[in-house]
Amino acid sequence: MWTLFITFFKIGAFTFGGGWAMISIIEREIVDRHHWIEREDFLDLLAVSQSLPGILAVNIATAVGDKIGGTRGSIVASLGTILPSFLIILVFAIFLTPDVIKNNRVISAIFMGIRPAVVALIIAPVLTSAKAARLRLSTVWIPCVVALMISLDLGVVSSPILYIVLGAIFGFAIWWWPRHMNGKRHRQ
Amino acid sequence: MSIYLKLIWAYLKIGIFGFGGGYAMLSLVEKAVVDPGWISEQMFTDIVAISQMTPGPIGINSATYIGYVAPATVNPALQGFGWGILGSVLCTLAVTVPSFILVLNAAHFIRRHSESGAIKAIFSGLRPVVVGLIASAAIMLMNAANFNPNGITWQLLASIAICAGAFCLAWFPVKWKNRKIKAHPIFIIILAGIIGLCLYY
Numbered sequence: 001m002w003t004l005f006i007t008f009f010k011i012g013a014f015t016f017g018g019g020w021a022m023i024s025i026i027e028r029e030i031v032d033r034h035h036w037i038e039r040e041d042f043l044d045l046l047a048v049s050q051s052l053p054g055i056l057a058v059n060i061a062t063a064v065g066d067k068i069g070g071t072r073g074s075i076v077a078s079l080g081t082i083l084p085s086f087l088i089i090l091v092f093a094i095f096l097t098p099d100v101i102k103n104n105r106v107i108s109a110i111f112m113g114i115r116p117a118v119v120a121l122i123i124a125p126v127l128t129s130a131k132a133a134r135l136r137l138s139t140v141w142i143p144c145v146v147a148l149m150i151s152l153d154l155g156v157v158s159s160p161i162l163y164i165v166l167g168a169i170f171g172f173a174i175w176w177w178p179r180h181m182n183g184k185r186h187r188q
Numbered sequence: 189m190s191i192y193l194k195l196i197w198a199y200l201k202i203g204i205f206g207f208g209g210g211y212a213m214l215s216l217v218e219k220a221v222v223d224p225g226w227i228s229e230q231m232f233t234d235i236v237a238i239s240q241m242t243p244g245p246i247g248i249n250s251a252t253y254i255g256y257v258a259p260a261t262v263n264p265a266l267q268g269f270g271w272g273i274l275g276s277v278l279c280t281l282a283v284t285v286p287s288f289i290l291v292l293n294a295a296h297f298i299r300r301h302s303e304s305g306a307i308k309a310i311f312s313g314l315r316p317v318v319v320g321l322i323a324s325a326a327i328m329l330m331n332a333a334n335f336n337p338n339g340i341t342w343q344l345l346a347s348i349a350i351c352a353g354a355f356c357l358a359w360f361p362v363k364w365k366n367r368k369i370k371a372h373p374i375f376i377i378i379l380a381g382i383i384g385l386c387l388y389y
Binding site for chain 1 (some may be wrong): 208210233283288305307311318338348351354374377
């Protein structure tokens with residue numbers, strides 16, 4: 001149990017960027033180094049973790065921990081993943097309060113330079129994910145409408161959750177509807 | 189309702205509907221914490237920057253930071269250590285608990301339905317939405333607070349230049365030792381910070 005905690009603590013403490021960067025390191029530690037689970041099982045757990053909401057790295061830690069040590073294992077592994085970032089950020093939060101950022105001349109100057117760069121760093125994944133989604137003429141309007149509606153600030157219509165639910169329902173309906181109709185025809 | 193209950197409720201929702209990774213989640217987080225005024229637009233952007241520079245998933249990092257800052261911002265009586273840490277713990281747990289429960293209990297359900305193709309179909313519907321979510325996070329951050337806080341034209345132009353330059357660094361690979369590599373986000377943020385220090389101090 002202790003080794004499990006330390007392993008995930010190290011993974012949480014030394015991987016920048018989260019998500020996919022973490023997955024490959026978790027795979028190396030769990031499958032190649034400690035031989036706790038087979039690669040095939042790991043890929044299966046990864047597929048399940050990806051299909052669920054939440055933070056991917058924590059999901060996979062929970063799934064791997066559960067496989068190795070049941071519910072206790074899953075708690076140990078996910079806490080191990082969360083704890084390093086939690087502690088590091090806590091130190092930042094204690095020292096870099098909103099007052100300090102606003103009133104310290106050096107720090108406020110640094111952040112004035114950083115803020116436009118942060119926007120650029122979010123535009124890049126827009127394009128990457130758009131490529132990965134293989135948008136076609138029939139679907140390219142969806143991200144445009146979603147981005148426009150959310151950023152317009154119109155109350156409920158601007159809720160990101162609404163579009164997540166709609167996307168899931170539409171995806172399911174497009175798959176389910178033809179099968180449902182075919183089923184009916186067969187029965188007749 | 190206490191700010192802590194509001195934070196827990198907001199982060200439970202983020203945990204339940206947070207599909208598509210850290211950047212897609214940002215749009216949910218921004219709507220949930222900036223709109224009610226729990227945190228300023230500038231502070232939110234700063235927290236995103238710090239989350240990118242520190243190890244760990246951006247979802248955890250921002251939950252911890254926002255949980256620490258929000259109580260004192262909303263209620264001045266909640267100034268200080270203990271109240272901030274309480275917020276951090278609650279937000280971090282709230283964002284992870286829903287998926288924790290789902291991973292432990294829904295694995296069987298997911299496996300059964302991924303064979304039928306239903307899960308795949310749902311994600312084919314979610315994928316274009318996720319692109320829109322990330323785009324909305326970027327658009328919402330393109331505001332005066334981030335680009336032109338003092339209303340001075342040369343500062344706005346400098347911000348636009350930094351944004352364009354940072355995008356080029358992040359997007360276009362550079363040749364280095366016969367290998368094509370892309371600039372690391374941490375490098376880009378540090379560079380932008382140095383430029384900021386030179387320009388505005």
